[in-house]
Amino acid sequence: MASTGTQRRGDTRQRIQDVALDLFVEHGYEKTSLREIAERLDVTKAALYYHFKTKEDILVSLFADRAEPLDALIAWGESQPNTLETKKEFLRRYVEQLKDSSRLFRFVQENQAEMRDLRVGETFRSRVEATVGLLLTPAPSLADRVRVTTALLSLHAGMFALRDVEGDDEEKYDALLEVSFDLLTAAHEGDRGQGA
Structure with a gap:
């Protein structure tokens, strides 16, 4: 009982x-x-x-409930070799989490000013920074940092930006992943080119 x-x-x-x-x-x-x-x-x-x-307590609980799978994904990424294929697999898994939390990410997108002032905003930012860090190569150029950050943020903002574009959600996520992979590949190859 x-x-x-x-x-x-x-x-x-x-x-x-x-x-x-x-x-x-x-x-x-x-x-x-x-x-x-x-x-x-x-x-x-x-x-x-x-x-x-408080309503902030509700918001904190929403992020806390979704933090565990993201933290597990970040831990997985940290345990993997720093290869382009690992990074692509990380983004594939990341997109699956975005799909499961699409309303929450829409909230973040539409309430950015409030997120800066809420305690949950710092937690969200730190996880985004950890994710960007996983996708970077050692000693990346500024342009490669921009590429990696844009690859990740395009996944966050992309579904919101594409909401009125014809096509089903799976097609949209596939297109966003394709663009993110292009940016990630350019950043990964840019670092190799500098080291050569």
Whole structure:
């Protein structure tokens, strides 16, 4: 019986996260209140407070729930040889995580100003920096840093930018990966060319 109560609390927590994220994306983080979240859920503010005291707590929980798979991917990348094929495989796996968290990344894209001021923004930035670091070659040129950063950020912003372009999401992700691979390859080969 105890697990049923725990399961219900987990389901409620998930519902709160889902509804809050929908509202954050629809109206923006700043314009969404806890009252609106409670109303959309059809619960009292007191019931909402039982799980989350602030809307930032909700946002932190959303990122925390998605951090574990990304941290595991970063750890995998750090344990691999610094080859172009490893980096491409990393990006393939990264795209799968983006697909699973597309609404959250859309929120980040549309709420960049707020992200700078929230504690979760620093956590997000540090993971992006760690990911860029994995994709760089030793002693990259400034241009190669730009290529790698652009390769990663194009995956983040690409689906948002392509939302009105004809084609299904898989085709769009494939096209974004192709462009990211081109940039990654140029950065990887640029470093080899400098070392030769």
